[in-house]
Amino acid sequence: MVRWRWRGPVAETALVAGVGLVALLGLAVQSRGVDTAAEWTALPVVLLSCAALFWRRSRPVPVGAVALAAVAAYGALLHQPGPVMLVFVVALYTLVDEGHLAVALGFGAASVLAFALADGYHADDGGGNGATLLHAGWLVAVIVGVTRNRRAYVAEARARELAAEQRKDEEARRRATEDRLRIARELHDALGHHLSLINVQASAALHRPDPDRSTQALTAIKQASKETLTELRATLTVLRREDDNAPAVTAPGLDRLYALVTAAGRSGLAIRTELAETRPLPPEADRAAYRIVQEALTNVTRHARAHTVAIRVRPEGDDVLVEVEDDGTGTPGPPGYGIRGMGERARALGGSLTAGRAPGGGFLVRARLPLRPAPVPVGAAAPHAGRGDAA
Known part of the structure; x- marks a missing residue:
């Protein structure tokens, strides 16, 4: 399996811009316009968490913590899950991809717990909206998928390393x-x-x-x-001769x-x-x-x-x-x-x-x-049998 590793300043800028655009449009659609104080407060939360993704490769754990805090703040302000979850999914993916599986599991468990508490708080209003199960499903899919991808990548890299050593x-x-x-x-x-x-x-x-x-x-x-x-x-x-670049001894011709x-x-x-x-x-x-x-x-x-x-x-x-x-x-x-x-x-x-x-x-x-020699590997078949030689 060959893994596509899309990296570099241009790639990170495009990712942050895309996630930010989706998150902002999602906030506007979900709130039907940014009118209330809570919605205006959620707006910089979304922007700051998206901007943090610039450092997701160099500082994956702090960026994951920022994304988790943004999810919690968004839920506390608007009392529902929102598009900021996309930021958290990207941060969680990066944690697993960079090898911080335990941290990713901890952050994922914390976010599921937060959503469970929020679901319980609003259960009397609507009998629960299943946000916790949906959120948990997303996180499991991300962690399992990226983990499998990473293991396949590591196995492939190890196989290439072994093949290179063998060669x-x-x-x-x-x-x-x-x-x-x-x-x-x-x-x-x-x-x-x-x-x-x-x-x-x-x-x-x-x-x-x-x-x-x-x-x-x-x-x-x-x-x-x-x-x-x-x-x-x-x-x-x-x-x-120890130096291959030393002057060669004249060979008989x-x-x-x-x-x-x-x-x-x-x-x-x-x-x-x-x-x-x-x-x-x-x-x-x-x-x-x-x-x-x-x-x-x-x-x-x-x-x-x-x-x-x-x-x-x-x-x-x-x-x-x-x-x-x-x-x-x-x-x-x-x-x-x-x-x-x-x-x-x-x-x-x-x-x-x-x-x-x-x-x-x-x-x-x-x-x-x-007259224009083309070297070939040694060890080919012996020449025609003939009279015994000097050896």
Whole structure:
């Protein structure tokens, strides 16, 4: 239930003017003209009680007391209920609406008692006119109706508050999940690639105890470990930043593709790059493209038993396509964290990624990244199953 709360200076002025007009016209009609001293005395009582309604929201209890006194004075002067009752009904409504239910009940009971006494005083004249019952019925209707309305409003407000808290909790959980996945991807990418190269080079040095090859392997291990520490420090620097507005650490992009290919080539792979001219990539797309190529090369190094690898980057409409294809003969297996991370990176930008057997043999990773990324929620379905990755 939606409650209409009509408030403000204009609304209060219109209400007071309307109640005052009805009360004055009612007095004139009921008295058939304001002629007697009692009627002239009742006139300012009506006006003053109507004017008091200006402060009904800020001072509901005093205004209720003024309205009750006006009802009593009107009854004492004219010996009958009158249009001033409208003022009392509005004051009583405001008391209940503002949460002063006990005060409203007390004022209502006092007014009913006053009318009962007046009815009893005039019973000999006309046998009672039922004013007490009518008055009591009005008050019960006002109190019950406003109370139900207020309870519905409070329940609705509480429901909105709970829904807002739930949305806030869900948003916090979503952000925590995104942060956890982002941290996992960064650590996986920062460590997995270079550690895989170190492992390959160390294995080569152990199985082929040639001094020249050992020297080359140790040089490659030294370079890979240095790059590992550099990327790890950069990743930890980003994660430890307390100020979101602090200058960002430069993230790797396709401008570092040559160094990446050179490092991977030390393992004996023949790597061919085909880079078509494309307009500058958004920073997030540039980073994702680099990480996808890096992880694909890691998988080739560890699992593919490949001799050649082709890296292709080309524009296609509003997207950029990134492909890494090898001629390996590795046994397919379930995707691990690396392939999952590549897919998450692509989908986080509104793109897509597939990984599986290439048409001519080997393995193909193809990512489509929008040049105008549109982020989507994380946790979507995993990409196609393919060769087990570095994780």
